[in-house]
Amino acid sequence: MIMLHTLLQANPIEGFFFGSGKSMVVGGVAVIIILGLGLWMWRMEVRIQRLDEAVTRQANGSNESTTA
Amino acid sequence: MRMIQRSWKIGGIALLAYVLWTTFTVPLGPGLLEFRELEFRERNEAAFSAANTNRIETYELIGLGTHWTVQPEELRLFIRKGDQIAPLPVIDVIDDTHAQVALLLPDTLPSQAWDVLINHPVDGTLFLQNGLFVSGFVVDESARLPRPQFEERIADLPHHFPFQPRIFETIRNLMLHVPMWFTMFLLMGIAFVASIRQLSQKAGGSSLFDLRAEASVQVGMMFGVLGLLTGSLWARYTWGAWWVDDPQLNGALVTVLVYAGYLILRGSVEDERLKARLAAVYNLFAFVILMILLMVLPRFTESLHPGKGGNPGFNSYDLDSSLRAVFYPAVLGWMLLGTWMYRIRLQATQLNRKLHRLNE
Numbered sequence: 001m002i003m004l005h006t007l008l009q010a011n012p013i014e015g016f017f018f019g020s021g022k023s024m025v026v027g028g029v030a031v032i033i034i035l036g037l038g039l040w041m042w043r044m045e046v047r048i049q050r051l052d053e054a055v056t057r058q059a060n061g062s063n064e065s066t067t068a
Numbered sequence: 069m070r071m072i073q074r075s076w077k078i079g080g081i082a083l084l085a086y087v088l089w090t091t092f093t094v095p096l097g098p099g100l101l102e103f104r105e106l107e108f109r110e111r112n113e114a115a116f117s118a119a120n121t122n123r124i125e126t127y128e129l130i131g132l133g134t135h136w137t138v139q140p141e142e143l144r145l146f147i148r149k150g151d152q153i154a155p156l157p158v159i160d161v162i163d164d165t166h167a168q169v170a171l172l173l174p175d176t177l178p179s180q181a182w183d184v185l186i187n188h189p190v191d192g193t194l195f196l197q198n199g200l201f202v203s204g205f206v207v208d209e210s211a212r213l214p215r216p217q218f219e220e221r222i223a224d225l226p227h228h229f230p231f232q233p234r235i236f237e238t239i240r241n242l243m244l245h246v247p248m249w250f251t252m253f254l255l256m257g258i259a260f261v262a263s264i265r266q267l268s269q270k271a272g273g274s275s276l277f278d279l280r281a282e283a284s285v286q287v288g289m290m291f292g293v294l295g296l297l298t299g300s301l302w303a304r305y306t307w308g309a310w311w312v313d314d315p316q317l318n319g320a321l322v323t324v325l326v327y328a329g330y331l332i333l334r335g336s337v338e339d340e341r342l343k344a345r346l347a348a349v350y351n352l353f354a355f356v357i358l359m360i361l362l363m364v365l366p367r368f369t370e371s372l373h374p375g376k377g378g379n380p381g382f383n384s385y386d387l388d389s390s391l392r393a394v395f396y397p398a399v400l401g402w403m404l405l406g407t408w409m410y411r412i413r414l415q416a417t418q419l420n421r422k423l424h425r426l427n428e
Contacts, residue, residue, distance in 0.1 A: 022236045022237045022238045022305060022306075023237045024305075025237070025238045025241070025301060025302055025305045025306075026091075026092075026237055026238055026240045026241055026244070028298075028301050029241050029244045029245055029298040029301060029302065030088075030091075030092075030244055032294065032297050032298050032301065033244055033248070033294055033298060036290065036293070036294045036297075037290075037294070037405070037409075040290055040409065041409075041412075044409075044412050044413065044416060047416050048412070048415065048416050048419065051416060051419040051420055051423060052419060054423050055419055055422055055423050055426065058423060058426040058427065059426065
């Protein structure tokens with residue numbers, strides 16, 4: 001809300017972003033994209049971290065068995 | 069060295085930051101919303117003239133983002149049909165977006181439906197197609213109106229996005245929704261090339277290209293689904309329905325479903341080599357279908373979708389210079405982000421493959 005207020009202050013004459021009643025469509029579209037990409041990024045981060053740990057663990061395990 | 073390697077990622081983020089900032093801060097240009105009848109009364113003495121009709125109707129002109137209180141005496145209103153133009157007197161400027169106008173016209177008019185135009189030093193010339201439908205006048209197509217002096221004016225406003233009827237503020241979605249599809253095209257193109265290279269390998273070759281195609285389609289699907297969701301939301305508040313039977317929309321949905329079939333096909337084959345070859349062949353056809361449904365067919369059909377009407381490209385009417393200054397960086401920025409996501413996905417797939425090999 002503070003950011004929106006600042007935007008309206010920056011454009012006092014043209015501060016009609018809400019005038020047509022369609023600003024929430026733009027906001028909705030932005031939210032869907034940011035949530036979608038954010039969720040994907042978060043899932044990939046978790047997946048890569050898990051895989052990386054598993055590969056390291058596996059590699060260490062095979063090294064130990066070779067040494068033994 | 070690593071900094072140079074990462075420069076395209078930094079460039080992508082910088083572009084998207086610029087795009088998101090300008091998308092939400094550049095104001096929408098002014099436009100006309102409505103020209104509606106307020107009251108009807110008998111002619112008064114001041115309005116009397118032998119050539120004019122014996123009645124006066126007061127109309128209200130409603131604008132969006134207009135500045136009529138700045139030099140209100142300079143607000144001029146006209147109605148136009150073809151090359152016929154008639155001025156209408158502005159009675160009062162109520163505020164920046166509301167003005168009252170007298171419908172003072174000759175008894176005989178060449179048409180009932182008229183476009184409404186205004187000239188204002190700040191807003192320039194604004195236009196409302198078929199904004200006025202007059203009744204109670206004699207209509208004679210051969211009637212000629214005295215031609216007033218009319219010159220189109222250019223708006224004296226800072227950088228702004230163009231006003232489009234019905235679209236209004238949602239023109240900003242051009243920087244959000246449309247690049248989703250451009251990014252999907254790019255990723256499916258990467259998958260197409262990878263599939264060709266996979267098929268051109270000799271038997272027993274590396275499966276790297278197959279992995280690239282898979283990762284690219286997975287990320288491309290993500291952008292396709294986001295494109296469908298955001299388009300559907302826009303359609304609900306512009307056309308009044310979440311989905312309409314339109315060739316462009318149906319083509320987009322079918323394309324996403326075809327690529328969903330690619331991922332299902334991959335999941336249903338156990339043998340790695342057979343999976344790689346089958347998926348590559350399927351992917352070639354999927355890309356051709358994408359091109360036909362989204363690039364070729366819309367050229368031969370009418371569509372409600374903005375930028376269409378026989379031409380799926382954005383022409384000068386739909387995309388002016390203020391939009392281009394944000395739209396092209398938006399396409400590049402989202403494409404760079406898509407490429408980055410594809411590389412992350414590929415890295416995950418390769419790690420998974422490595423883990424499988426270690427387990428074996």
